[in-house]
Amino acid sequence: MRPVVAQGTFDILHPGHVHYLREAKAMGDRLHVIVARETNVTHKAAPVVPERQRVEMVEALDPVDDARLGDPDDIFVPIEAIDPAVIALGHDQHHDIEKLESQLADRGLDCAVERVSGRAAGADELLSSGRIIDRILEQRG
Template sequence: MIRVVATGTFDILHPGHLYYLEESRRLGDELFVIVARDANVKHKPRPILPEDQRVRMVRALKPVDHALLGDLHDMFRPIAEIRPDIITLGFNQHFDEEDLQKRLRDRELDAEVVRISGYPGSLASSSKIVEHIFRTRAPFPPADPAREGE
């Protein structure tokens, strides 16, 4: 059985997240997803949704077999417990594959690191969705009765 681990923040779920998880799942028989803890997200703005809600949303997605929150102090602790064959990275995750591979080997973790390509869509990132909302909805336009219920 091939175990795959995907990681990320997964704030404001969108088609890019689903694509990343579907592509990760295709690489193995079982997909574990490690969702970043609020306190550990330092490379971008703080998540809009709290960690407990983000992990619950990820857990509900069809490609996901197991979803859990990352460790507050050691990002490799859940990896050591899961012992995956493959770890996937999203196209825009800030990890260097070679450095990550070395750090895994230093901890006697023998997982292949695979970078998943980006989803070909204009709103395939949480930050782009937020920017789009501000550009098209703020300040909020007056209610349009013809668009109610969309």
């Protein structure tokens, strides 16, 4: 068994999320997704969609075998519980791979950290929750 962890906010699902999770799943045979708690999202605007609803939506996606909320205090707690072979990062996620690898090693976690490719946006395709929100505000705000 080769478990893979993917993580993110997954605020408003879009094709970029599906691309990320499909590529992450291809890195192993069981995909665990850690959905960020609202309080832990500090690098961008707070999510619009409630935590439990984001977990439910992610869990419903075909590549996903398990989805759960992250730990409110320590992002490594669910990673330790899963003990993945790979952590798959999205192409635009803000994590520093070398720093993450060092933190994993400090905790005795032996897993690869790999970044998935980006998906090119098609004509008039929105691959960002923020851009979807902006479009909603432009058209209906």
